Amino acid sequence: MTNIIDRRVLMRALIVLVVAAAASIAFGAWGSPAVASTVDTAVAHASAVSSETVATAPQVDTITQTAVEPDEEIGTNRYVQQFINGIVFGLLLALASVGLSLIYGTTGLSNFAHGEQVSLGAMLTFFFATQQPVSLPFVPVEFTIGWPLIPSALAAIALAAGTGWLQDKFLWSPLRRRKVSIVQQMIVSIGLSLAMLNFIQWWFGAERRRISTSIDTRIDMGVFTIGQTTLWSVAIAIICLAAVAYFLLRTRTGRATRAVSDNPALASASGIRVEKVVRLVWIMATGLAAVGGILLALYDNAAAFDVGARLLLLMFAAVTLGGLGQAFGALVGSLVIGVAVEMSTLWLGTDLKYAVALGILILVLLVRPQGILGRAERVG
Amino acid sequence: MSEASVETPVIVNADDLYAGYLPGIDILNGCSMEVREGELIGIIGPNGAGKSTFLKSLFGLVPIRSGSVTLGEDDITNLRADELVKRGIGFVPQSNNVFPSLTVKENLEMGTYQRPKSFKEQYERIGELFPKLVERKDQRAGSLSGGERQMVAMARALMMDPQVLLLDEPSAGLSPDRQDETFVRTRDINKTGVTVIMVEQNARRCLQICDRGYVLDQGTTAYTATGQELLKDPKVIELYLGTLGA
Numbered sequence: 046m047t048n049i050i051d052r053r054v055l056m057r058a059l060i061v062l063v064v065a066a067a068a069s070i071a072f073g074a075w076g077s078p079a080v081a082s083t084v085d086t087a088v089a090h091a092s093a094v095s096s097e098t099v100a101t102a103p104q105v106d107t108i109t110q111t112a113v114e115p116d117e118e119i120g121t122n123r124y125v126q127q128f129i130n131g132i133v134f135g136l137l138l139a140l141a142s143v144g145l146s147l148i149y150g151t152t153g154l155s156n157f158a159h160g161e162q163v164s165l166g167a168m169l170t171f172f173f174a175t176q177q178p179v180s181l182p183f184v185p186v187e188f189t190i191g192w193p194l195i196p197s198a199l200a201a202i203a204l205a206a207g208t209g210w211l212q213d214k215f216l217w218s219p220l221r222r223r224k225v226s227i228v229q230q231m232i233v234s235i236g237l238s239l240a241m242l243n244f245i246q247w248w249f250g251a252e253r254r255r256i257s258t259s260i261d262t263r264i265d266m267g268v269f270t271i272g273q274t275t276l277w278s279v280a281i282a283i284i285c286l287a288a289v290a291y292f293l294l295r296t297r298t299g300r301a302t303r304a305v306s307d308n309p310a311l312a313s314a315s316g317i318r319v320e321k322v323v324r325l326v327w328i329m330a331t332g333l334a335a336v337g338g339i340l341l342a343l344y345d346n347a348a349a350f351d352v353g354a355r356l357l358l359l360m361f362a363a364v365t366l367g368g369l370g371q372a373f374g375a376l377v378g379s380l381v382i383g384v385a386v387e388m389s390t391l392w393l394g395t396d397l398k399y400a401v402a403l404g405i406l407i408l409v410l411l412v413r414p415q416g417i418l419g420r421a422e423r424v425g
Numbered sequence: 426m427s428e429a430s431v432e433t434p435v436i437v438n439a440d441d442l443y444a445g446y447l448p449g450i451d452i453l454n455g456c457s458m459e460v461r462e463g464e465l466i467g468i469i470g471p472n473g474a475g476k477s478t479f480l481k482s483l484f485g486l487v488p489i490r491s492g493s494v495t496l497g498e499d500d501i502t503n504l505r506a507d508e509l510v511k512r513g514i515g516f517v518p519q520s521n522n523v524f525p526s527l528t529v530k531e532n533l534e535m536g537t538y539q540r541p542k543s544f545k546e547q548y549e550r551i552g553e554l555f556p557k558l559v560e561r562k563d564q565r566a567g568s569l570s571g572g573e574r575q576m577v578a579m580a581r582a583l584m585m586d587p588q589v590l591l592l593d594e595p596s597a598g599l600s601p602d603r604q605d606e607t608f609v610r611t612r613d614i615n616k617t618g619v620t621v622i623m624v625e626q627n628a629r630r631c632l633q634i635c636d637r638g639y640v641l642d643q644g645t646t647a648y649t650a651t652g653q654e655l656l657k658d659p660k661v662i663e664l665y666l667g668t669l670g671a
Contacts (some may be wrong), residue, residue, distance in 0.1 A: 130625055152630040297534075300527065304535050312519065314484065315581065316510035316539040 129219025135383020136282040140337030140377040142363040144330025150306035150370035161241035163353030167342035169201035210330030254349040278340040368419025433461040442492035444482040454644035465615040469628035475644040515587035519645035522578035525567025536584025572603040
């Protein structure tokens with residue numbers, strides 16, 4: 046792996062993370078009186094779960110967002126807690142960002158509709174988990190769904206990945222074949238994003254939907270606590286990201302994907318079916334976005350139709366911060382953004398947390414224009 | 426030099442090609458070429474004559490509007506590049522000819538993408554031709570010098586074990602000693618039985634090593650003869666070779 050991701054670059058990425066964390070903790074120690082009144086979102090998150098009345102019926106309900114009072118837990122360190130929350134959020138964000146980065150790398154497209162793929166994952170899981178009769182158009186079959194979470198999630202991921210295949214087959218591939226410029230394609234993606242957003246809202250309504258009704262037990266890790274479901278989500282995210290890394294670095298098709306990202310014309314001249322690789326990337330990217338959406342819905346207890354749209358700028362920030370088109374850059378960028386977003390709430394209002402992330406993006410790009418893992422190429 | 430004669434079968438035949446990048450604007454205006462098995466063909470001509478376009482049209486990278494290209498008995502006009510690779514044609518572009526984020530070894534692996542089982546055997550064979558690349562197998566291709574990249578590009582194309590190799594200005598941007606090395610290597614590759622079609626700006630050096638040369642002018646084939654004949658042709662000397670390097 047080290048021959049692909051330069052050791053020095055990896056070290057730099059780690060240093061950025063460690064310095065950000067250390068600075069946050071140090072700054073927090075000086076400013077502790079000021080932060081005493083801030084809401085510990087992680088603890089609030091825990092209390093939100095425990096204070097909610099959970100339906101015992103298999104049918105999934107809708108919830109409304111309620112203000113939650115902070116509930117200090119003895120032994121937890123708010124800075125460590127927020128840092129861990131940031132890592133968790135970063136990992137979940139990475140699931141969506143990696144796909145966005147792969148699409149950009151292989152096609153040059155900044156896909157503004159990627160956020161809706163995240164929403165689609167969460168909303169389709171809600172759909173499959175809700176007990177209701179379903180009939181298919183043109184097929185005289187009616188059946189009832191209301192499946193448990195895991196089969197619902199798997200069905201949602203498969204369907205979302207299928208939309209990636211459909212999109213590339215009937216929209217993006219014909220546009221590429223007709224040599225439609227990247228800017229025009231980007232505008233198409235904005236239109237698609239709006240269409241998908243409205244469609245999802247029309248289908249599922251504007252309420253926040255819960256995809257799981259089980260109570261998330263908090264596990265005390267000494268200086269921080271973490272929900273059992275969150276721990277599972279983190280494990281799934283790490284497994285998915287490791288699988289993507291393995292695919293890109295160790296498999297023939299993965300190396301071909303990187304080759305297409307580098308130079309599609311040369312990849313074609315090497316005998317690689319570029320269109321096939323791009324199709325696979327679309328399927329992977331939309332599937333990963335769906336996984337991200339489902340895990341985010343679990344992490345936040347619920348998700349609305351615009352959960353992905355709200356994250357889109359953060360995804361772009363993560364992809365740009367890590368290095369445009371670099372799948373591993375998207376991972377590192379997401380972690381930095383995740384930590385920045387969560388830790389900023391210690392000192393600033395939660396309304397400003399996304400602004401902090403985008404501020405960090407600007408600062409890093411001023412110092413390192415190619416992003417954290419982006420590499421300046423030798424000329425000549 | 427290889428012993429290609431009139432009895433040797435024709436492997437590539439381009440007949441009266443019209444091609445161009447933009448609709449309605451032809452760069453090639455009736456270009457023809459006949460290449461026999463095992464030949465080393467040099468294509469020279471002034472800037473804008475359509476040399477690179479001709480090579481790219483053979484490889485399906487520029488759409489052919491009229492005319493035909495055959496490989497042996499098969500019509501390969503406007504086939505996709507990956508189809509042509511499957512049929513045994515390798516192409517080395519003039520620039521952007523490596524995958525910068527891939528290591529040298531991974532770049533070579535891409536050469537055997539369609540026949541992954543042959544990688545080990547081809548890697549050993551190429552390792553003997555380009556020992557420097559084996560030494561740098563784990564280095565990112567993007568960090569190599571221009572000459573080294575050119576070497577990787579040629580080696581990648583040879584990993585396909587092609588019957589025909591298309592080289593687009595392989596000496597462009599290289600220092601004189603590296604240029605010499607490139608020409609010698611091209612000759613060596615041809616000696617192993619690979620038919621080579623090479624476009625070159627360094628016309629004199631190209632004609633010195635090639636069996637036959639084609640001189641292109643304004644998208645048409647202006648002259649064709651053996652390399653040695655073209656080197657001595659007063660018209661070619663006056664128009665394309667100049668007298669300084671003679």
